[in-house]
Amino acid sequence: MTKHLQTIALVFAFALASSVIVRTQDKPAPPAPKPAPANVTPLKVSVVVARFQGEKKLSSLPYTLSVNAGSHATLRMGAKVPVMMITAKSPVEGVPMVGPIQYQDVGTSIDCSVSTAQDDGRFKLEITIDDSSVYGDTPTTTDNKPAAGNPSFRSFRASDSMVLRDGQTAQFTTATDKVSGEIVKVDVTLTVVK
Numbered sequence: 001m002t003k004h005l006q007t008i009a010l011v012f013a014f015a016l017a018s019s020v021i022v023r024t025q026d027k028p029a030p031p032a033p034k035p036a037p038a039n040v041t042p043l044k045v046s047v048v049v050a051r052f053q054g055e056k057k058l059s060s061l062p063y064t065l066s067v068n069a070g071s072h073a074t075l076r077m078g079a080k081v082p083v084m085m086i087t088a089k090s091p092v093e094g095v096p097m098v099g100p101i102q103y104q105d106v107g108t109s110i111d112c113s114v115s116t117a118q119d120d121g122r123f124k125l126e127i128t129i130d131d132s133s134v135y136g137d138t139p140t141t142t143d144n145k146p147a148a149g150n151p152s153f154r155s156f157r158a159s160d161s162m163v164l165r166d167g168q169t170a171q172f173t174t175a176t177d178k179v180s181g182e183i184v185k186v187d188v189t190l191t192v193v194k
Helices: 002-026
Strands: 044-054 056-067 072-087 098-116 123-134 153-164 170-175 183-192
Touching: 002 123, 044 098, 044 153, 056 072, 056 098, 123 183, 153 183
Parallel strands: none
Antiparallel strands: 044 056, 044 183, 072 098, 098 123, 123 153, 170 183
């Protein structure tokens, strides 16, 4: 009988140990510790597109992008301008027949990527600026006569990188419009937001 009780006790101990092992395996693993948040440096990038006729300033258009160091910001601003198409065939001799209307995008697009701060506190900016607008009635024919009613579209695109520190302004690019003679200057300012 003692041997029988020993066998029952051994089976009971084995069953109890097995249920403890199963319960231990059913428990979910403790969550992994969250990584410490990286230091985020908020920045403000100001882009000013100015147009000059000689020394006279014609316009100055400011744009501001908020971006964290180590990331990218995009700005899109513009409109669609209707452009009347003229077909080649006309029922009346010498009178052009108006065709469908197409739309041309005009406006400003800015893409800006900023690196994390370098050891000396400067940031590397990768900037692409795409700016287009309508001339209106401007000399577009070979004899320099205005092509009345026919809009002309001008475009300006620049892409480059520059290195700036907090509060620094630098000229990104300068270009001259070959039709109007206007000079386009783009200045960029970087500010660390505190």
